[in-house]
């Protein structure tokens with residue numbers, strides 16, 4: 725690690741700490757109101773795009789609550805795909821889930837698809853991925869918990885093919901407005917979002933600054 729790497733790592737640690745405290749500082753009742761607005765915007769956008777299958781995260785700690793969105797998808801017959809974390813490899817596998825009863829507490833205590841559920845077949849990954857984050861910026865930059873799960877998921881599924889993709893998907897960060905920062909530091913392996921949804925509505929991320937990883 726160079727001096728610059730160490731500085732960046734320390735800066736990211738500090739940003740994570742402050743992003744968590746901003747999120748924790750939103751009163752729980754307000755968090756639910758904001759979450760419900762964000763889920764509403766996300767749902768309306770899904771209706772416009774017509775995507776019949778979506779990947780969503782199940783919230784933990786003070787994260788934006790995606791459960792209203794998940795339930796709405798189930799009611800409307802949209803397939804809901806949730807990740808299962810494999811801490812030893814750093815990978816996430818994707819599993820279609822049809823009710824809360826198919827979840828069990830996973831790594832980090834986050835509810836995740838039970839081990840018995842089979843993984844989504846290669847080639848039928850969802851065209852929309854809703855992504856959690858501690859902070860985002862208008863370019864689509866994202867700061868997560870620092871384990872690289874979503875970066876690795878994208879790298880694995882977008883695969884080695886230079887042209888990009890067997891798996892074409894729109895990556896959508898879901899966040900409280902207070903989580904949008906001027907600039908989140910990004911490294912070569914970090915996945916950019918295509919869109920952000922906050923209580924204020926939809927933000928299409930700008931392509932500038934995405935570099936060679938842009939889709």
Ligand SMILES: Nc1nc2c(c(=O)[nH]1)N(C=O)[C@@H](CNc1ccc(C(=O)N[C@@H](CCC(=O)O)C(=O)O)cc1)CN2
Nearest residue numbers: 781782783784809832834856857868869870871873874
């Ligand atoms: N709801 C949700 N699901 C998700 C994510 C997420 O951010 N939100 N993740 C997004 O990638 C992955 C889980 N990533 C996580 C990474 C670290 C920690 C964690 O507890 N970290 C410690 C710090 C020390 C350590 O790294 O172990 C902490 O915050 O106290 C939790 C989740 C996959 N599933």
Ligand SMILES: Nc1ncnc2c1ncn2[C@@H]1O[C@H](COP(=O)(O)OP(=O)(O)OP(=O)(O)O)[C@@H](O)[C@H]1O
Nearest residue numbers: 866867868869870871872873874875876879913914
């Ligand atoms: N495609 C990849 N293959 C292998 N390791 C990766 C890949 N992408 C990221 N990593 C590693 O994972 C870690 C991710 O760090 P980073 O600070 O970018 O996480 P993050 O995006 O904030 O967190 P998360 O995705 O867990 O919410 C780094 O140590 C990085 O080297």
